[in-house]
Amino acid sequence: MSAVKPYLLISFAAVLLAAEPMRFDQAQAFLGQYCGGCHGAKAVGGFGLDKVKEASSLARDAHSWTRARLRVENHEMPPKGAAAPSLDAREEFAKFVNAELKREACRAGFQVGPRPLRRLNREEYTATVQDLLDLHMDIGGSLPADGAGGEGFDNAGETLFLSPLHAEKYLETAKQAMDYAAKEFKSRKRLLIAKPGEGLSEDGAARKIALNFLPKAFRRPVLEAEANEYVALFRTARSKGEEFEPAVFYMLRAVLVSPHFLFRNEPGEYALASRLSYFLWGSMPDELLFDLAGQRKLNRPEVLRALVDRMLRHDRSQNFAQRFIEQWLHTRELSGDKRPETATLAKGTEIEELLGDIRLQPVYFFREMLNRKLSLLTLIDSDATIGTSNLEKHFGFKMPLDPGRRKQPQWAALPPGTNRGGILGMPAVLAVASYPYRTSPVLRGAFILDAILGTPPPPPPPNVPPLEEGKSTAAAKSVRERLTQHRANVSCAGCHNRIDPLGFALENYDPLGRWRDEDGGKPVDNTGELNDGRKFAGPGLLRTVLLERKDLFARNLTSKMLGYALGRGLTLADGCVVDAIVAEVKQNDYNAAKWIEAIVLSAPFRGEAEVKKK
């Protein structure tokens, strides 16, 4: 790796930065020029520009500004046939509106934001039923998988729909779960806490059982009247000739189909207990959280700080690390469409074991980073990683692994000069941003812009005309040659000049993330040329460049994490919260544990707005 020349970094950073932002008077000129014809004096469609004429309208009428922005940004306006602004002008206008509205929102302080009613997703449902019944099986495995929304996670309330298929599966799964629980010693002990007998009627016993189970299942206190509605089910079953126990399990089965169980809608501090628990554990709150909420002692900074520390150390935080990392980095797809082809692996490779280690590496890395209280920047570059004996072989060098458990994923120092520090040295990431059978500088470059920096390239224009039938089209063979051709097309060059060089810097990693100096018999060319014509090369320099952009990275990662924690997409006002968290984390040397604390202590997470003092 050649030494990094500082001027390269500066020029590269400049490429990633936006141009001079639009000003209010320029935005007015933009609106007048492209919208004035219909929305000036005539106010066609009920929208007149007078609504957004004054600077004060940014504070007063965010709604009108947002609608105008969406129309422009989505190419819905101006209508077909009218003079249209350039792609860049549309972007600049959209950026202006977002920046101004956010500034207005931040001026007011930190807001709680929306709280969409949210059902448990498939993983949360499974973990919760397991915890409730003390059963250890994939109880929700037959439920349909959930899609994702918001910041890209499958716990986003907005996109957790219910289909007829869900209803069927909830009914069946509840029955299966209770059938298993009825036979399992540990589950029985947890559920059947009362027996009819001396001084206790059957109804009385059933009521005791309901009053023990319902608050746990509904994650809040339950009044006797509410429990009695379930006891009525028990009584009906008894009257139809069921024995005591089957009648009890029938009653409990209904609890697992109730909206109070399936939807998160807890009152007061119980909501915070659930939010914390589903965030860091992916499951229901434990007794301590429940009790603290009951005593109204939960929503206190010092209590929350101590809890975050305790919860992150608990085994259950593995759920959190796995769900966040596998969705943020898309590595979940490695077991689906993106399963890499393994034909090129050496004979005797334990393929499934290796793929498992590859998939878990970033997950364990993330968890170690939190528990060791390391800097978030270790995700970009680090002198240690997660190693196993399989990964050692895959990487082609030795790591100081614990001889007693060489197959177990573990934190291990990296020898110098290995290019394996941070997530961009991990096969999981390198594979998911490749095709299963070849690397793609475009996919990897776009991955860095989107997942790492949070600056996704704009979409390719819809209905792109086919590439010009050039004389050399058929002759071009290598990916680099084809991409060079692609960039010769002006409408492609704008974005591909940003995307491709980043991806080329990673060309030394094959689709399985193995290091290579040659590809197809030729030396790997890991160089790229930036927009301004300067050269840049290899993963080492790429990391250095990304570290220069650490604020962008930290902001992106914080947005993702806040979206995951809240289970919804972020609003402009949430952007103020993100900025504050990033500023705080920066002061704490990007300490990852402090970062999670800051998320938990934020206004939207705690559910308390913080009004700024003037």
Add this chain to the structure above:
Amino acid sequence: MKRRTFLRGTGVALGLPWMEALGAGQNPVRMAMLYMPNGVNVPMWTPKGEGRDFELSPTLSPLGDLKQKVVVLSNLWNEAARGGDGHYVKESAILTCRTIKKTPGADIANGVSMDQVAARQAGQETPLASLELGVTPVAIGVDAVVGYTRIYGSHIAWSSATTPLARELNPRAVYERLYRAAHGVGADTAQMDKLLLDRVQEDARKLRTRISKEDRHRLDEYLSVMRSLEQRVERSAAGDKRNWKPKSAIEAKGAPPERPADHAEHVKLMLDMIAVAFQTDTTRVATFMFGNAVSNVSFRFLEGVNAGHHDVSHHGKDPDKLRQYQIINQWHVAQYAYLLRRLEGMREGDKTVLDNSMVLFGSALQDGDRHWMHNLPMVLGGGGGGRVIGGQHIVSGEDTPLANLYVSMLEAFGAPVERFADSTGPLKGLMRT
């Protein structure tokens, strides 16, 4: 157990006297849509000639023996899918003909899909209103490049503008579901299930009054799916009074394996489930997705293919990619032909189940390289209860609304609509009137 063995077991029509008495003309019409992602290699798709005098193209050649039972449709388009991005806008609108809302999820919006219009009409007459099937799980995440939640690309069936229908991916689970639905449960079990469902709906109704207006639609969704489940439980418990009877037996021991790892095998098993469902009349409406939008499933199991689906669809006129693209397209057509043949092999009176079905196959893109949504590749198979004029290549006027086809299909199905999305009338030349 081998797939073919189990299907033989279930595939025997019982020939019940009451059924024959209805007469073939009164057999119900079924409707299915098989969706293929990523468009087609256009020159290899388009048949030569039009009307009854046409030649199947290389890509459509697997339909050779079925030529008289299919109609190839040219020049249909989906205007609502014109803007937006290259995939999500097109693919999620293939059955809705609506423009989806660009959103990472908070305010997802499409339209009701045509299959669900049919299911609303016929759903009460069969144990299951409709079947939504696929082979790849819902794509996770938000496509930040274009700003759409990937939920759009994973669903073609929408029961309301805001509710995409979850798909079943496990053939064994589908079979068990069909079995349970067809057999119903004992009267006692049904009554207990009904009481339980009453209880939880009561919870939801009370809860509904205590939550914000914006959240109510979530509980409405809950109430709606629980109520329809309850109705089904009730119907299935009615015992002898049930007015639905399976048109052929479905046996528990015929269940297929769980999701196989092999893509081709998986697809075949799911198509088998449509055949079983239609033959038994457990449902009359089905949708199947060969993959999600932008699917890059590797088709290296096909000879001559060394890349993934989406990858080769962006062929850039590269002859080798175009060749592979065509092989993949043709493989999909062969699977479609497999389903048609299975339905053709199922007798129903003096006709076949295929004669009483309409099975649409197509893609929401024409040339995947250009994300083109003019002249969509579409084939309709089956007789639609004697209505469809098979054995022709209908070349409609340029940019004829795809919705016109849906108006015709819904009419033949028995769920007529005056308009569907941007339709301008039924599709000319398709149906006997």
